[in-house]
Amino acid sequence: MQNTYQNRHGTFYIRLFVPKILHPHVTRTKFVQSLRTKDRKLAYLRSLQISIDFESWVADMTKKLGGDGFRELTVTLPDGVKIDFDLSLAEERSAYEDTIEKIGVFKQPAIALRDVSTDGARYRLTDLFHSYKVAKEKTFAEATRAAYFPRIEKFIEYHQAKGIIFIDEIRKPQASDYREVVIQSQDSPLTVDNYTKTLKGFFDYSIDAGKYPFENPFANMHLVKKSEREKHTDSWLPYSNEEIQLLFVKEFEAYVKRFDKPDLFFAPIISLTTGMRVDEIAQLQVSDVYQVNGTWVFDINDNGDDKEVKTPASIRKMPLCTGVLMTNFLEYHSLVKRKYGETALLFPYLTKTASNGYAKNIGYNWTQYKKKLIVVDQSQKNFHSLRKTIGARMVDMEYDLPLRKRILGHSMSGDITQTVYGKKYELEYIRSCLDKINWEISFIKFQFQFKNDRVLDGLVNKKAINERRKTIKAGSQK
Template sequence: MRNTYQDRNGTFYLRLLVPKVLLPHVTRSKVVQSLRTKDRRQAYFRSMEASLAFEKWIRDMKNKFGIGDDNRELIVSLPNGAKIEFDLEKATEKDAYESLMGTIAAVPQNGPQIVEQVREATPLPRVPAWATRARLIDIFESYKLAKAKTFAQATQDGYFPRIQKFMDFYRAKGIVFIDEIRKTHASDYRDEVTRLQESPLTIDNYTKTLKGFFDFAISVGKYSFENPFANMHLVKKSERAKHTDSWIPYTKDEIQRLFVGNYEAYCKRFNKPDLFFSPLISLTTGMRVDEIAQLYVSDIYQENEVWVFDINDNGDDKEVKTPSSIRKMPFTSQLLQTNFLDYFHMVKEKYGETSLLFPYLTKTASNGYAKNISYNWTQYKQKLITVDESQKVFHSLRKNVGAAMVDLLIDIALRKRILGHSMDGDITHTVYGAEFSLENIRSLLEKMDWGIDFSKFQFKFKNENVLVGWVNSKAIKARKKALKDALIEKTSKKK
C-alpha cells in the first residue's frame, strides 16, 4: 500500500502529500489520517477510498485557484499484469474507477491484491525526492558527512556511537525507516538507556544527541513529524547543580596514578596547553573547568605581587554559574613551578590582552569553551583508573580541593569563597565579615599536599610558532571586534 504505515500498536495510517503548486494556499503540507484498522486488507480499501477523495480535493482546489491541469492519471495494476488507466477528470472514467473499487471490495481477504500508482505528465520524477521513504542508516550517513565539518573529533566520538546504538536497538525490532519512529519509540528507548545508565545527566546526553539527529532529519525534509526526542530531558537546567553534587573526589592513590605515575601518558594525551594546564589549575585552585577555559589574557595579572586569575563574566562570550562565582583566585607556588607563566607571556605577546588564554578554543552552545578539556580528561582517566563515570569526572578535581579544606578544618565561609559558592545563608559573614585576602587564600591552598612534583610539568613548545597552526586568525579578529563593539555600546549607554 502506498503512503501507509503502522504505528507501534499495529494501526494503519495514511499520509498524503499536498502537491507543491497548492502549498501557498494551505496551512499544512500533508494529511495524516488513521484508517482505524489493523487489518491489512481493510486498510487497503480504506486507503484507496481516502486517496480518491484526496484526488477530488486536489482537483477542486486547482479549479478554485485557477491552477492548470497536471494530467494526473490513476493506474491500477491487476494480478494478471493488465493495467487500467483512469483519467479522474472525466466523469465516465471516474465512475468506472469507483465501480471497480466496489467490485474489489467483494473479493475474499486472500484474493488478489491491486497496486495503485499515480503517473504525472510533468518533467518531475514520478516520486519526488522529498517524498521518498528514508532509512535511518541513510540519514545517519548524511548526518555524519554534514557534522564532520562542524563537530570536533571529540564531539563526533561522543555523538555518533549513541546514534548507532539507537539504530541497532530498533533494527533488532524490525524498524529501519525513520518515519516509523514516534514519540513512544523515543520514550521506550530512553527507558532502555535508563536501565543501562544510572546517571540522569548521562541519560539526558543520549536524548539530547538523538534530538539533534532528528532535528537534522527534519531540516533536510526526511522526517515530517514533531521531533520525538523533544522535551525528554530528565534533569531541568535549574536542577543540574544537585546532580553534580553526586560527584566525588579522587582518592590519593588515584591522584598519584593520574599525575605522578604516568607523566609520559599525561604529556602524550594532553598535547595542547588547555589540556595540559587545566587539570593542574583546577587541582591547585578548585576552579571550575569552564572558568578556566573562558579566561582571557586580561584576566591574569598581579595584585599586590600575587598572580591571580580574575574570574568574571565580562564580555558576551563569558558566563559564570552564579554571582558568587565572580572572584579572584591566587596562583599557588605549586602552579608557579610549572611553565604556565611562560605560556601566558607568549600568548600575551603574540595575540594581546583581548585574546583568550587558549586562543584556539571555540565556544559551543552546551559546553562553552571547555568541551574538549572535559572529554580528553575522561579519555585519559579511563585508561588509568576504574571509576563510575557518573561520580568521578574533571569536576572531581574541584571536589578534591573542597574535601582537603574540610580535612584542614577550614571555616565554611572561606571554603565557599574559594569555591565560588553562595554565602546568602551565611548571615554572620554576609553582614559582619570582610573580604578574605589573596595572601591568606594562597597560604591555605598551599597547605594541601598532593604528593606531586609540579616542577616536572613543563609543557614542551616545539617552536615559538606552536600556536599558529591551532589558532584561527579570523576568529581572533572577530572576537576583538566583538569586544570593541561591546565596549563602545557600554560607553554610549553610560553617556
C-alpha cells in the same frame, strides 16, 4: 497562525491532521513539517502555501473515495479579516491563490504529501544516521561526535534487534521504552538526559530533512528539570585519590611526554588546585595574572569580545595556590609577557572554536591521556572532573557552602542569607584554604621545559598562518 507551533529553538512547525474519513486509507494521520524559519511573518506565509497543498490533497482523496470533496479553509489576513474558501470549487481555489499572492506568499514546491499516503516513502534508521554523521562532521567538535554517535548507534542496534528498521516505526511509546533501558544502565539522571538530548537531536535532524512526519518522540523527556540541573552535576564524577596519584604522580613521565605544550601542561594543575573551569583557564590573557597585595591571582572576567563566562558568579579572582607557584608557571607567564605583551593570550597559539572556545585541545588531550590510564565512562569522568575533585575535597574538609561556591564560581542567588549578610572572603584566606588540601603531589617536579625564549615561536606562527589562510578562503568564497 492555525496549526503552527515553535520548538524550543524558536523554529516554526506546521501540524496538519488527516480527516477521519481518510484514516482507513492512509499510513499516517498527522503530518508535521518544519517551516524552516524563526520569523513569524515568514512562517505565516509559508504555512498558508502548505495548507492549500494539503487541503487540495484532502479534497482529491475524498472525491476518489466517493465523497463530496467539500473542504473549507479559513484564512485570517494580517488586518484580522477572515475569509472562507471551498477548495473543491475551481473558482474559489483560484480566488484563494490570488489572495495569498497579494499578501506576499511566494510559490514553494508542493508539499511531499506522499508522506501521508499509502505509497509513502520510508527511510531506514541506518541511512538517516549515515547522512546525520556527514552533516554533523564539521559542525560538531571531535569530543561531541565521540559522545553522540555511539549513543545513536546503540539506539539503532537495539531496535534492529527487535526487527525495527524504519524511522517511522519509532513513536513515543518506543522512545519511552528505550529511555527505560538507558535508565537501567546509567547511574545519573543527567547522563540519561544527555542520551535523550542526543536522540532528540537525531530526530530533529530527520524532521527538518522531511524524513520523519511526526512530532519528535524524545521531546519533553527530561528526568531532571532545568531549574534543578545544577543539583545533578554529579554526573561528572570526581577522581578518586588513587586515580589522582596515577594521573599526576605514578605516571609523571607519561604526563610530561604527553603534555608538550604549556596549555596542556599547566591547565590540569591549575584546575585541580583552584577549581577553575577549562575555558576559564584557556581564555586567560597575560594581563589576567597579577598580584593583589602580594598575592598572585587569576582574574576571571569577560572583558573584551573574545571572552565568555558561564554565569555572572563566574567572574572572580582566584589566588594561585602554593602548588601552582611551585611549578615554573610564573616563569612561563613572564616569558609570554616579554615576547607578546600584556594583551596577548596566556597561551598565544590557541585558536578559538565555535563549540569549545579556546579549550578544545586541552579537553581532548586530557581525555586521551586519561583513557590510557584509567577505565571509566567518558561521560562520567573528563577534564571537568578535576574541578569536581577539588569540590569533593572541600566537602570532606567541611568547608562552608558559601566558601565553596565562591571558589568554584557558583551563584549565590538562591541563598538570600549569604547574599545579604554573607562576608567577603579575602584572597589570602581563600589561598590558605586551598593550600590546606593535601594532594600528595610533588608539584615542584612540574617544570615545563622552555629550552629557550623561542619555544612558542613555531606555535604562534602556525596560528597566524592558519588564520591568514582562513581569511583568504573566506574572501574567495564571497
